[in-house]
Amino acid sequence: MAQIGFIGTGEIATAMVRGLTGKGHRILVSERNAETARGLAAEFGEVSVGPNQDVLDNSDIVFLCLLKSVAESVLPGLRFRPDHSVVSVMVDVTYGALRDWCAPARDICTTIPLPFIAEGNCPLPVFPESQALASLFAADNLILPQSTEQALNAHFAASAMASAVMTQMREASGWLAGETGNETAAEAYMIALFSGIFNGLDAGKPDQFEGALQSLSTEGGLNATLRAKFEQGGVLDLVQDGLDGFRGRLGLPPSGNSDS
C-alpha cells in the first residue's frame, strides 16, 4: 500500500482522492483549498492534511494538481527527493519544466484524469509510462501510455470535447423538456440514450464510431437528417478548428504535420 500526496486540493485532486480511498493507502493532501482538504479528511479516515512540504516529506507518490500559474511559483520552492514518483495532471506545463521543478526526482509523468476517475473507468493517457500511476489506477481505469509528449498533449486537446458534447446534450435535453414538460425525465432519457449507445461500442477495436454511425444512417431517417444539417451547418469544421486552435498552446505541430 502506498503513501500518496496531493499538492493542490481542488476539483481534480478531490476526484482522484475519492478514487483512491478504501484501498489501504495513506493519503496526505495539501491544506489549500482548506475547506476541501478538511472535508476529505473528515470523510475518509486514511486522508490527512498538511503543508505542501509535509505532503512531499511523507509521500512516495506525489500528484501535482495545481494551476500552471501556481505551480511555477510554488514547486521550485519545494524539496523533492530522488526517490519520489511524481504524477502531474497539469495542462500547459511542459515535461522539461516539470523535470526542472521536481529535481532531483526523476520518475515523473503527466496524465489526464477527468472528474469521473472518482468512480473509475477513466481513460488515463500518460507520458512517459509510469509504474506508479499504474500501481494506483490500472485496476479500475484504462491506462494509455503515450510514446511522446506531443501525443499526450493531443489527448489534452481531445479531452476538451467533453464539455462541447455535453453542451449539445444539455441543449437537446432542454428542447425535449420543453415538449414534454418534464426536465428530469428528459435528462434521464438523454443520459440513458447515450449510455446505451456508448456501452454498445467496443473500445480498442477499430471503426467503432463508423459502425455505429452506419447503423444510424437510414436514408431519410431522423438521425441521417439531423446529422446532414449539422454537417452542412459547419459543426464538424468547428470541431476541427477548435482542436486545431489548441496547437500553439499545447506545442503541437501545424495542422497536417503531426509526427505522433
Ligand SMILES: NC(=O)c1ccc[n+]([C@@H]2O[C@H](COP(=O)([O-])OP(=O)(O)OC[C@H]3O[C@@H](n4cnc5c(N)ncnc54)[C@H](OP(=O)(O)O)[C@@H]3O)[C@@H](O)[C@H]2O)c1
Ligand atoms: N478539473 C479537471 O477536470 C481537470 C482535468 C485534468 C487536468 N486538470 C488539471 O488539474 C490542475 C488543477 O485543476 P483543478 O480543476 O483541480 O483546479 P482547482 O479546483 O482550482 O484546484 C487547484 C487547487 O490548487 C490550490 N492551490 C492554490 N495555491 C496553492 C498553493 N500555493 N499550494 C497548494 N495548493 C494551492 C487551490 O486552492 P485554493 O482554492 O485555496 O486557491 C486549489 O485547491 C490544472 O492544472 C488542470 O489543468 C484538471
